[in-house]
Amino acid sequence: xxxxxxxxxxxxxxxxxxxxxxxxxxxxxxxxxxxxxxxxxxxxxxxxxxxxxxxxxxxxxxxxxxxxxxxxxxxxxxxxxxxxxxxxxxxxxxxxxxxxxxxxxxxxxxxxxxxxxxxxxxxxxxxxxxxxxxxxxxxxxxxxxxxxxxxxxxxxxxxxxxxxxxxxxxxxxxxxxxxxxxxxxxxxxxxxxxxxxxxxxxxxxxxxxxxxxxxxxxxxxxxxxxxxxxxxxxxxxxxxxxxxxxxxxxxxxxxxxxxxxxxxxxxxxxxxxxxxxxxxxxxxxxxxxxxxxxxxxxxxxxxxxxxxxxxxxxxxxxxxxxxxxxxxxxxxxxxxxxxxxxxxxxxxxxxxxxxxxxxxxxxxxxxxxxxxxxxxxxxxxxxxxxxxxxxxxxxxxxxxxxxxxxxxxxxxxxx
Amino acid sequence: xxxxxxxxxxxxxxxxxxxxxxxxxxxxxxxxxxxxxxxxxxxxxxxxxxxxxxxxxxxxxxxxxxxxxxxxxxxxxxxxxxxxxxxxxxxxxxxxxxxxxxxxxxxxxxxxxxxxxxxxxxxxxxxxxxxxxxxxxxxxxxxxxxxxxxxxxxxxxxxxxxxxxxxxxxxxxxxxxxxxxxxxxxxxxxxxxxxxxxxxxxxxxxxxxxxxxxxxxxxxxxxxxxxxxxxxxxxxxxxxxxxxxxxxxxxxxxxxxxxxxxxxxxxxxxxxxxxxxxxxxxxxxxxxxxxxxxxxxxxxxxxxxxxxxxxxxxxxxxxxxxxxxxxxxxxxxxxxxxxxxxxxxxxxxxxxxxxxxxxxxxxxxxxxxxxxxxxxxxxxxxxxxxxxxxxxxxxxxxxxxxxxxxxxxxxxxxx
Numbered sequence: 001x002x003x004x005x006x007x008x009x010x011x012x013x014x015x016x017x018x019x020x021x022x023x024x025x026x027x028x029x030x031x032x033x034x035x036x037x038x039x040x041x042x043x044x045x046x047x048x049x050x051x052x053x054x055x056x057x058x059x060x061x062x063x064x065x066x067x068x069x070x071x072x073x074x075x076x077x078x079x080x081x082x083x084x085x086x087x088x089x090x091x092x093x094x095x096x097x098x099x100x101x102x103x104x105x106x107x108x109x110x111x112x113x114x115x116x117x118x119x120x121x122x123x124x125x126x127x128x129x130x131x132x133x134x135x136x137x138x139x140x141x142x143x144x145x146x147x148x149x150x151x152x153x154x155x156x157x158x159x160x161x162x163x164x165x166x167x168x169x170x171x172x173x174x175x176x177x178x179x180x181x182x183x184x185x186x187x188x189x190x191x192x193x194x195x196x197x198x199x200x201x202x203x204x205x206x207x208x209x210x211x212x213x214x215x216x217x218x219x220x221x222x223x224x225x226x227x228x229x230x231x232x233x234x235x236x237x238x239x240x241x242x243x244x245x246x247x248x249x250x251x252x253x254x255x256x257x258x259x260x261x262x263x264x265x266x267x268x269x270x271x272x273x274x275x276x277x278x279x280x281x282x283x284x285x286x287x288x289x290x291x292x293x294x295x296x297x298x299x300x301x302x303x304x305x306x307x308x309x310x311x312x313x314x315x316x317x318x319x320x321x322x323x324x325x326x327x328x329x330x331x332x333x334x335x336x337x338x339x340x341x342x343x344x345x346x347x348x349x350x351x352x353x354x355x356x357x358x359x360x361x362x363x364x365x366x367x368x369x370x371x372x373x374x375x376x377x378x379x380x381x382x383x384x385x386x387x388x389x390x391x392x393x394x395x396x397x398x399x400x401x402x403x404x405x406x407x408x409x410x411x412x413x414x415x
Numbered sequence: 416x417x418x419x420x421x422x423x424x425x426x427x428x429x430x431x432x433x434x435x436x437x438x439x440x441x442x443x444x445x446x447x448x449x450x451x452x453x454x455x456x457x458x459x460x461x462x463x464x465x466x467x468x469x470x471x472x473x474x475x476x477x478x479x480x481x482x483x484x485x486x487x488x489x490x491x492x493x494x495x496x497x498x499x500x501x502x503x504x505x506x507x508x509x510x511x512x513x514x515x516x517x518x519x520x521x522x523x524x525x526x527x528x529x530x531x532x533x534x535x536x537x538x539x540x541x542x543x544x545x546x547x548x549x550x551x552x553x554x555x556x557x558x559x560x561x562x563x564x565x566x567x568x569x570x571x572x573x574x575x576x577x578x579x580x581x582x583x584x585x586x587x588x589x590x591x592x593x594x595x596x597x598x599x600x601x602x603x604x605x606x607x608x609x610x611x612x613x614x615x616x617x618x619x620x621x622x623x624x625x626x627x628x629x630x631x632x633x634x635x636x637x638x639x640x641x642x643x644x645x646x647x648x649x650x651x652x653x654x655x656x657x658x659x660x661x662x663x664x665x666x667x668x669x670x671x672x673x674x675x676x677x678x679x680x681x682x683x684x685x686x687x688x689x690x691x692x693x694x695x696x697x698x699x700x701x702x703x704x705x706x707x708x709x710x711x712x713x714x715x716x717x718x719x720x721x722x723x724x725x726x727x728x729x730x731x732x733x734x735x736x737x738x739x740x741x742x743x744x745x746x747x748x749x750x751x752x753x754x755x756x757x758x759x760x761x762x763x764x765x766x767x768x769x770x771x772x773x774x775x776x777x778x779x780x781x782x783x784x785x786x787x788x789x790x791x792x793x794x795x796x797x798x799x800x801x802x803x804x805x806x807x808x809x810x811x812x813x814x815x816x817x818x819x820x821x822x823x824x825x826x827x828x829x830x
Contacts, residue, residue: 063488070565075517075821080685087706091513091517091682092508093521095488096491110524141488143488145486405491
């Protein structure tokens with residue numbers, strides 16, 4: 001099977017509110033795709049050339065433009081970006097907040113088989129078209145809406161609040177110590193985001209004190225034990241990555257590019273309650289999340305010891321907490337030790353979310369998987385600028401959809 | 416690259432109205448998937464075994480459950496069907512009415528690479544949850560809604576009515592002769608459906624006289640020159656196919672199965688107006704539809720002479736009309752000749768839609784691509800029962816999304 005190379009890509013500034021700018025989805029796609037192609041030196045003329053040989057395709061990750069902008073058939077929207085895209089294969093890939101990863105997986109697989117030489121992956125979401133209550137209801141469609149979303153205000157903070165409760169219960173944790181660990185995660189991700197010039201919260205105030213002041217006027221509760229500081233925010237944005245075959249890469253570039261080393265894809269029971277019953281015989285709170293990570297390790301022949309940094313799905317602090325053992329950084333139930341020791345800090349041994357993650361950099365849902373993948377690329381190629389890590393030979397990402405229902409892990413690394 | 420074998424599958428009775436039966440999407444999925452697995456002799460226990468080795472995955476085609484049943488994250492719904500599906504990779508694939516083909520393409524590609532040994536593809540749509548006017552508006556999201564759907568009653572009949580106008584104009588056709596050709600298509604597909612025990616219209620009245628009585632009380636106009644008889648109907652339903660690697664097939668079965676010989680995937684400009692401008696330099700009214708067909712021929716090494724029968728996307732009679740030259744059965748502009756000579760009839764030289772197609776057998780949008788693929792399988796394996804064709808060594812399908820925006824062609828055949 002062919003290697004798949006990551007040539008580069010782009011993301012929009014996640015601080016922007018496209019509705020307030022009076023710009024629509026085509027404006028967003030045009031800017032993100034043009035920037036992404038510029039980054040890798042592929043012109044619209046090159047796209048036409050590739051397309052005349054049926055060697056380029058688009059893969060679009062989007063959760064729910066049907067609700068945010070009354071639009072389906074979402075892959076086809078890219079034909080409105082430029083006429084050189086007429087005739088180029090494109091489709092939309094969806095698994096709630098892991099939609100970007102479904103698109104990545106499909107694109108990677110096509111390049112592996114040699115069907116296409118260049119695969120352009122675009123993840124995007126415009127979420128600020130609606131108010132926060134309507135938005136919360138729309139996001140409820142990532143859970144089983146009839147049973148977990150309908151008629152419930154902000155269902156997801158409540159579900160990930162329950163995940164925090166379940167972690168305390170399963171591992172018999174000291175509540176204060178656990179909640180302080182979550183505060184450290186939040187504070188870390190906000191701090192990391194301050195280095196990232198495209199992060200949504202880069203100018204927002206947050207310190208550890210503030211993260212701990214849950215249930216106060218400046219940090220209101222949002223779901224069970226969790227407060228606003230534990231929570232990623234509503235974000236508009238797009239991220240693009242460009243993948244290529246070895247043939248295309250060697251014919252067009254002299255430098256080296258990272259490759260996709262492995263992936264894992266596992267889907268847990270959709271209902272949170274069933275997820276928690278299903279974990280009874282596992283040491284992990286989210287056994288299928290762990291399994292997706294293990295599958296990626298197995299496919300790559302690597303272990304946690306080989307991974308220099310991680311980008312994970314911290315839609316809430318409780319999801320990053322669970323990811324620490326899923327990655328194998330600690331045993332399950334001991335995640336707080338890594339947090340307290342600073343192992344997952346920017347300068348720690350196993351940095352998690354140097355970009356700021358979802359809490360710090362933002363979470364335009366359909367874009368997040370692609371944004372993580374792009375951040376792995378940036379670190380691996382020393383293109384992360386002000387948030388560049390020192391050691392970055394191999395990186396792993398974990399993107400989840402729903403209440404850790406869909407789990408996607410990818411490992412990228414130097415060849 | 417590995418061959419991909421089609422083991423079998425199932426479809427629900429497209430005459431059923433699941434809302435009236437008080438049954439929801441899980442009931443639909445449970446019935447379709449159980450029947451599909453039964454058809455190929457794979458048990459839930461077999462799924463668990465395969466999943467313990469990460470060798471089975473689901474691919475779900477659905478257009479817009481977000482609007483019909485307020486549900487996203489649609490791939491994950493299959494975890495509600497059976498607990499043996501816990502942990503199995505699954506996601507949702509979308510390109511409007513070609514959603515089923517996006518799922519098929521992703522599944523086929525994964526089996527090709529050897530990542531999974533068994534790939535289960537499920538296409539489905541529940542459309543009868545809303546009234547026809549709301550339904551028409553929802554379907555408008557398959558076009559560019561802001562410009563072609565919003566505030567327009569039943570936008571798609573109007574778009575395919577315009578396609579009929581454009582065909583007349585481009586080829587300077589005699590209007591009566593052209594419209595009579597469309598009536599013959601409609602009548603043929605209703606007639607074929609009468610042989611198909613799962614077709615939506617199998618007991619409906621239709622004859623050529625009736626098909627020609629456009630604009631009357633029994634056959635009202637729906638969009639431009641087109642009437643109800645030119646139009647596929649609102650349908651509830653699901654279709655399932657099971658794909659397998661050579662290894663799995665040889666280890667578990669003694670008989671032979673058809674293989675996937677080629678595919679084509681091309682996306683035309685989304686806006687109908689741009690599509691028509693884009694075809695100026697082509698003899699084809701839908702050049703990207705033709706290109707998808709040609710790509711499938713090229714990948715399979717076959718030509719129209721090798722194809723014994725076709726299943727095509729007759730969402731309207733005008734789309735089947737355009738498909739005739741896209742397949743290469745006639746030159747572009749001469750489609751009516753094949754129709755008048757009966758070449759595309761059930762007993763003709765190149766039968767199109769022996770199943771009844773979308774007009775006759777029904778069009779639950781996310782299911783249609785998978786249903787066509789299943790009908791190719793049935794004909795190729797002499798499992799089509801009362802609508803079995805005599806000669807069936809190779810079959811081709813064409814599934815389109817939007818106003819012939821997304822175009823997917825597949826060729827299946829005996830190995």
